[in-house]
Amino acid sequence: MELTALPSKESANAKKKRYAPNALSVPAQASIIVFFSFYTLLCILPILLVLAVSFTDEKTIAAYGYGFIPKSFSLDAYRFLFKDWQTIARSYGVTVLVTTVGAVTGLFMTACYAYPLSRTHFRLRHFFSFFVFFTMLFKGGLVPMYMVYNKYLHVGNTIYALIIPNLLMGAFYVLMMRTFFTITIPNEVYESAEIDGAGDLRIFFRIVLPLSKPVLATVGLFYTLSYWNDWFNSMIFINNDNIVSLQYLMQKTLLNIQYLLNNPNLTAQARIDFPGESARMAMAIIGIGPIVFAYPFFQRYFIQGLTVGAVKG
């Protein structure tokens, strides 16, 4: 099944030959390319601005504001963050831990739930499909959710608060995976496996999962990204600075630069020299960095995933 959004090389070449008469004129195509070049700049420039500010000397920022070209280059912001490394390393650690545990557990639970829904001999599959689908239609809302987790399950101020609420298993991904299983694994595969004496569990682990690597990669990345980018759970469940996620640390820094000075290990001199404006932007760069570097590798899977999701469930 061809899932990528753009046609494969062969079909593109074939199209080119057949469709040369339908191609736009060269100037028209060139102007489309120019237009998208500008739009691409629009997507990238704000990040370059933040990057430039993070390398700008504090006095220059005070005099000229945020600019794209640092009038005087400085590494002060990064030097400061390096001195303040405990705060950042801790929330990086929290985010990495939460993302790994959350994405792996979530992916496994999603696959386990989706598989029985895809088996036609499972009579309750419609009931369990509806059970998960209904959560997309009607939501309890923030306050009851907060009370369930905080008052009755006591997850507040624990690492579980960053892993379990809202993010662990998404109805949309369950249905997406069920659709994928139904489409890609024909009934004959199940029949021949059953004739060979394989039970439901063995079929799931030995046949279904290995055949479903593309959808596992896509859904796994969706989960990874939603954990990596999460600040909401830290914001509502955590009062303890030791277990906040990286994104929430960034949010706090954006609202109040002084937040970075909370680290008791900082020397008095470091506090006086505090390059607030540039350090704030350096914080953003530290948070964006991994996404920018990983993006070229994982974006293909997301595009695949969106196309699978478009298939009706």
Next chain:
Amino acid sequence: MGSKFMTHKPVRRSLFSDFRKQKYLFILLLPGTLYLLVNNYLPMIGTIIAFKKVNYVKGIFGSPWVGFDNFKFLFTTTDAYVITRNTVLYNLVFIALGLLFAVAFAVLLNEIRIRFVAKFFQSALFFPHFLSFVVVGYLVYSLLSIENGFVNKHLLSVLGKDPINWYNEPNYWPFILTSVHLWKSVGYGTVIYLAAIVGVDASYYEAALIDGASKWKQFTNVTLPSLVPIITILTLMSIGHIFYADFGLFYQVPLNSGMLYPTTLVIDTYVYNILTSPLHGDLGMATAAGLYQSLVGFVLVLLSNGLIRKINKENALF
């Protein structure tokens, strides 16, 4: 299968024998089912506190009933009107402009015949989707910060205009939030519509070409009609969610600035603000606002699905 011959009802196996034979399927379903119960169904039951005078210490079941008082109180404030208006209007604008831009971008990208260039643009457009709203908050702040922002310091001063106090002036924010939303989400729509366009049978365009159809005619007579099913389904799904706002956009990008509330407060941020106010504010009213959102949202999803079924049964969600 064997059990068919062993039970008394030869045609229909009993649920119990199914359960025994398929116990592993139930075991696989167990973790997810428990999670949905806790994460989704318990909070649904918890919405009964919208009809109670909520006391956090007494909890969901211990708090005394007050009937519809919370709703009465909510709808006598002007807040209810403002948050409903903001939520619905923003979403309507987002749906209309999002559709327009995404389809236009997809059609234009499809005309680029140099494959890797088109692919590169698609990736670039999609990139903002992967940034968290905290990061987007930083990006907007670097442009709009009052003392140092690029717009005040460089753009407005070059034009000879006075700096603008962006984070205190509510009237600019409908434009800012709409631009940010489009910037972040248009790539997503573009990917979906581009996939649909690529999937259109090439022979339609061949025939159109033989008939001498211009590019515009091809768009209105071939491309657009083949996009209609997916446009309908996505649009009606968004209309179903018109009562839900994107919390990150409305909370992080305006930095939750109180001065901006007239144009930035939506149902979701309103509920959140009450929940986190000292002493938890009026939780009953916040839950009432949440339940009002869920119920109207639910009705809208059902209505839009009914509408999809009427147009084309194949495209309906359920």
